[in-house]
Amino acid sequence: xxxxxxxxxxxxxxxxxxxxxxxxxxxxxxxxxxxxxxxxxxxxxxxxxxxxxxxxxxxxxxxxxxxxxxxxxxxxxxxxxxxxxxxxxxxxxxxxxxxxxxxxxxxxxxxxxxxxxxxxxxxxxxxxxxxxxxxxxxxxxxxxxxxxxxxxxxxxxxxxxxxxxxxxxxxxxxxxxxxxxxxxxxxxxxxxxxxxxxxxxxxxxxxxxxxxxxxxxxxxxxxxxxxxxxxxxxxxxxxxxxxxxxxxxxxxxxxxxxxxxxxxxxxxxxxxxxxxxxxxxxxxxxxxxxxxxxxxxxxxxxxxxxxxxxxxxxxxxxxxxxxxxxxxxxxxxxxxxxxxxxxxxxxxxxxxxx
Amino acid sequence: xxxxxxxxxxxxxxxxxxxxxxxxxxxxxxxxxxxxxxxxxxxxxxxxxxxxxxxxxxxxxxxxxxxxxxxxxxxxxxxxxxxxxxxxxxxxxxxxxxxxxxxxxxxxxxxxxxxxxxxxxxxxxxxxxxxxxxxxxxxxxxxxxxxxxxxxxxxxxxxxxxxxxxxxxxxxxxxxxxxxxxxxxxxxxxxxxxxxxxxxxxxxxxxxxxxxxxxxxxxxxxxxxxxxxxxxxxxxxxxxxxxxxxxxxxxxxxxxxxxxxxxxxxxxxxxxxxxxxxxxxxxxxxxxxxxxxxxxxxxxxxxxxxxx
Numbered sequence: 001x002x003x004x005x006x007x008x009x010x011x012x013x014x015x016x017x018x019x020x021x022x023x024x025x026x027x028x029x030x031x032x033x034x035x036x037x038x039x040x041x042x043x044x045x046x047x048x049x050x051x052x053x054x055x056x057x058x059x060x061x062x063x064x065x066x067x068x069x070x071x072x073x074x075x076x077x078x079x080x081x082x083x084x085x086x087x088x089x090x091x092x093x094x095x096x097x098x099x100x101x102x103x104x105x106x107x108x109x110x111x112x113x114x115x116x117x118x119x120x121x122x123x124x125x126x127x128x129x130x131x132x133x134x135x136x137x138x139x140x141x142x143x144x145x146x147x148x149x150x151x152x153x154x155x156x157x158x159x160x161x162x163x164x165x166x167x168x169x170x171x172x173x174x175x176x177x178x179x180x181x182x183x184x185x186x187x188x189x190x191x192x193x194x195x196x197x198x199x200x201x202x203x204x205x206x207x208x209x210x211x212x213x214x215x216x217x218x219x220x221x222x223x224x225x226x227x228x229x230x231x232x233x234x235x236x237x238x239x240x241x242x243x244x245x246x247x248x249x250x251x252x253x254x255x256x257x258x259x260x261x262x263x264x265x266x267x268x269x270x271x272x273x274x275x276x277x278x279x280x281x282x283x284x285x286x287x288x289x290x291x292x293x294x295x296x297x298x299x300x301x302x303x304x305x306x307x308x309x310x311x312x313x314x315x316x317x318x319x320x321x322x323x324x325x326x327x328x329x330x331x332x333x334x335x336x337x338x339x340x341x342x343x344x345x346x347x348x349x350x351x352x353x354x
Numbered sequence: 355x356x357x358x359x360x361x362x363x364x365x366x367x368x369x370x371x372x373x374x375x376x377x378x379x380x381x382x383x384x385x386x387x388x389x390x391x392x393x394x395x396x397x398x399x400x401x402x403x404x405x406x407x408x409x410x411x412x413x414x415x416x417x418x419x420x421x422x423x424x425x426x427x428x429x430x431x432x433x434x435x436x437x438x439x440x441x442x443x444x445x446x447x448x449x450x451x452x453x454x455x456x457x458x459x460x461x462x463x464x465x466x467x468x469x470x471x472x473x474x475x476x477x478x479x480x481x482x483x484x485x486x487x488x489x490x491x492x493x494x495x496x497x498x499x500x501x502x503x504x505x506x507x508x509x510x511x512x513x514x515x516x517x518x519x520x521x522x523x524x525x526x527x528x529x530x531x532x533x534x535x536x537x538x539x540x541x542x543x544x545x546x547x548x549x550x551x552x553x554x555x556x557x558x559x560x561x562x563x564x565x566x567x568x569x570x571x572x573x574x575x576x577x578x579x580x581x582x583x584x585x586x587x588x589x590x591x592x593x594x595x596x597x598x599x600x601x602x603x604x605x606x607x608x609x610x611x612x613x614x615x616x617x618x619x620x621x622x623x624x625x626x627x628x629x630x631x632x633x634x635x636x637x638x639x640x641x642x643x644x645x646x647x648x649x650x651x652x653x654x655x656x657x658x659x660x661x662x
Contacts, residue, residue, distance in 0.1 A: 110561060114561075
């Protein structure tokens with residue numbers, strides 16, 4: 001708990017996680033003395049909230065800082081700046097700032113927030129049986145006797161759709177999809193409220209992706225989980241997220257309800273992302289345009305709006321003045337000077353009012 | 355669920371146990387015939403060393419001036435040395451010292467190396483910088499002269515709880531350990547560096563597993579295969595180094611026999627009693643070769659990428 005006299009209650013009683021102006025700079029060092037010659041600004045001033053029971057999708061291209069954001073919230077990394085608030089108790093209870101807590105102080109929070117990793121082939125220790133892997137959270141938190149832990153692992157394996165008989169096997173005996181299910185079981189072992197899913201399906205075959213996504217959706221409903229769903233694949237995010245935040249080079253460029261974002265993006269980058277989603281209909285018109293250029297270098301960010309070198313609507317102001325994330329109608333936010341003027345097209349046809 | 359239910363369930367779950375890691379490795383190891391032969395020879399050597407007081411035909415220290423430099427005789431199967439001591443008996447007792455030195459230096463050196471390497475690799479940053487520089491420094495020291503100087507300087511140090519006859523053995527073990535941990539340290543550091551970047555380490559940290567537990571329970575077990583191989587190869591190497599030092603007179607001091615110091619005075623009598631040089635040399639050669647074969651076999655058996 002923070003030592004402040006006034007407990008922080010958060011923006012709303014339902015908020016589970018609040019991130020405020022989060023920053024993570026990785027130093028670029030050189031030579032024997034590890035002289036710092038530059039900073040990679042992986043995450044640079046990101047703010048958002050996640051409500052209890054919600055699934056927030058965090059999308060962006062590779063290297064935009066979305067994974068770093070997920071790892072900062074679960075405190076695998078120590079933030080360079082900013083705050084991370086987490087509500088440990090019931091809705092309305094005070095929120096605690098976990099951004100600079102030490103390992104021991106983080107323990108109660110770690111029980112409540114877990115992470116699922118992208119690569120199921122490196123996220124399970126190859127020398128441990130599934131029983132050992134899934135029961136590790138129980139063992140280090142000293143939950144139950146050995147036998148109770150074993151039964152709990154069996155329950156968890158059933159929950160994620162695996163046969164509990166396999167618990168004495170080693171990870172190499174399982175397929176990618178099965179391994180990812182084991183990763184989910186491990187994350188859920190302590191009944192957390194909040195799960196960061198870091199590209200949980202991007203390493204899987206497409207046919208397996210849907211199974212794992214549906215499992216995660218079902219688990220969310222069944223256990224009342226709150227997700228931060230990190231992905232670069234918009235169709236995946238659309239499937240699971242209630243709300244979506246779009247990141248570009250360490251900053252948020254747009255947040256909106258999932259449906260609204262897909263119907264009418266407000267930021268040109270979001271539009272470009274959507275145009276790149278392949279459509280399953282071969283007769284559908286080809287993508288209207290392809291985003292030119294490369295993602296900006298987070299160690300050497302362009303002046304003004306980071307996206308201006310690639311933006312087809314760019315005006316002179318875009319290269320000099322950085323647009324701030326501002327609130328639009330309907331609780332959406334966007335960081336573009338011309339959000340009101342542009343008429344961008346989304347991936348979904350706008351709903352006609354019936 | 356009741357307790358009885360839990361029991362039934364837990365038991366049912368245990369039935370599909372995988373073939374254990376050890377059995378898999380053993381099955382693969384057996385296919386390597388030379389490695390198997392090496393293991394049998396090592397097994398024989400170890401039993402001879404352990405049983406030396408029982409099976410040795412003579413007292414290895416007993417001097418018989420009348421029976422100097424004898425060739426093979428019915429009493430002395432492998433002949434006698436320049437003081438009339440039985441070569442076979444000395445060889446058997448020497449095996450105790452040589453194998454003891456080989457094993458203990460390897461175990462201590464590997465343990466020290468694994469510890470330092472794991473810490474350097476896991477914590478990284480300046481910890482890694484300092485440890486790696488120190489490691490490089492130790493590696494650049496010329497081995498043999500250093501061992502000789504240390505051996506000479508420490509030769510007369512008496513060690514508590516160790517009888518004078520064996521103090522030179524203990525000192526030799528310590529010296530060889532302090533100069534022999536760099537290989538394993540470098541090996542483990544590399545392994546830990548690559549393991550650290552895998553997500554299962556991050557998963558442990560997300561669960562709040564302590565650094566110590568991650569190193570001991572997750573990093574080192576995963577680095578075990580190359581450690582075992584390097585240790586096996588190391589035993590043979592350490593026996594050779596011990597022999598070399600003792601041969602030069604800087605290792606284990608006479609009259610305690612080792613394979614190395616049995617070779618000490620043989621140059622002079624090379625033409626009179628060549629068996630004195632032959633048998634200790636053969637013992638060193640066989641042991642070192644056996645450990646190398648076994649190490650090779652283990653390397654193949656422990657490598658999961660190699661389908662056998």
